Amino acid sequence: MRRIAICLATAVTMVTATACASQLPENPVPRTQPAAQAKFAVTEVTNKLVHGWDVGFLPGGKLLVTQRPGKLALVSGTTVTTPAADFSDVFVRGESGLMGLVIKPDFEKSREFITCQARKEGTQAVDIRLVTWKLSADERTATKVGDLLTGLPVNPSGRHGGCRPTIAADGALLVGTGDTARATYAQDRHNLGGKVLRIDVNTGKPLPDNPFISSADPKEQRIFSYGHRNVQGVAVRPGSGQVFTAEHGPDIDDELNPSVAGGNYGWDPSRGGTTPGGYDESVPMTDTTRFPDAVRALWTTGKMTEAIAGAAFLTGKNWGELEGRLAVVALKGQKLLLFSLDGAGQRVTEVTVPPEFTSYGRLRAARSGPDGALYVTTSNGTNDKLLRVTPA
DSSP states (O other), X not given: XXXXXXXXXXXXXXXXXXXXXGGSOSOOOOOEEEOSSOOEEEEEEEEEESSEEEEEEOTTSOEEEEETXXXXXXXXXXXXXXXXXXXXXXXXXXXXXXXXXXXXXXXXXHOEEEEEEEEEETTEEEEEEEEEEEEXXXXXXXXXXXXXXXXXXXXXXXXXXXXXXXXXXXXXXXEEOBOTTOTTTTTOTTSOSSEEEEEOTTTOOBOTTOTTTTSSOHHHHTEEEEOOSBXXXXXXXXXXXXXXXXXXXXXXXXXEEEOOTTOBOOOOTXXXXXXXXXXXXXXXXXXXXXXXXXXXXXXXXXXXXXOEEEEEEOOSGGGGGGTTOEEEEESSSOSEEEEEEOTTSOOEEEEEEOGGGTTSOOEEEEEEOTTSOEXXXXXXXXXXXXXXXXXO
8 A cells, every 4th residue: 555645634524534545545446337227317407508517506496507608597496597797807718717616605694606717808818716706685696706716827728727616514615626738737836726725715715724834835825635637526525524526637547536635646747847848648647656655546437538527425315325426427428427435435336327317418517406406517518408316
């Protein structure tokens, strides 16, 4: 077994155990199997979205959905309205635009939510940032409250923009970011790209028990883990606080990873700076030769990619034997993968592919709702759907 360079036993409740990464398995990858029989009922809530990127749940049962071109959708039953909001500065290109969304835990009082969005000045991409918004009482408008965190890198092509925010069990805001296809960013702890960040949901400041809080650099202080390529899913396991991330590989090895405080996940397309100006995607997704202590994946796609994206645990007694499974959707693979994990979150015991999802095209978001249903969005570019998934 290998170990991780940083072993923290802090009060951070969402790490996978609070022990060394040496407890994590050397060899993940049980083979993916088709599901034995249909286990899901899929209802099309709406088909009026355009690249639905993320889903948030409002008190009373309505849903808020971000759409990558820079538009919100408010979903009530099967009715979709568009709250007016000024997204004129959103940079929309390639994989970037209006992306991740979280509803603030105090929404009933504050009516605030947070988006992750690429920003432009004129026609030039500036950065990716977290922005706090306030939804009006009549739900017709959303007004910008302020920037929660700025300075996440952006590529003018829009490539590898990330960007998935999720509230952890302890109330921290976790944000999975992309390396923006820049060779050195993932390993650079003075850059916010290719990371999982951990910040205060109200101030954007680093939390005092973060692994690099003693650094003089505020950017490094916000980092929970690094060495990531393009984190697209962040899921918190109910009852345990464990966190798992879904990450795009190059042409191999999409990864399901356990979240470990201070962990280096081993992506380095600069080859330690020896590839001047290059972004060498032939390197391993988790380079244990260059980084012997790199955190190894719980599961990978092996010699191909699915472009896995949103991730969420099936939550609620209504799921029966499926309760606690981790659902991860795929863009390129156009499917949903269902993972069984052991109690410690250190091993994938089974992966199945339910057949009910293979006719919807590219799948982007996966979020578990307070009603016990799983909500999934498609990302095909026209007539994109919000799907409500329940046990069959």
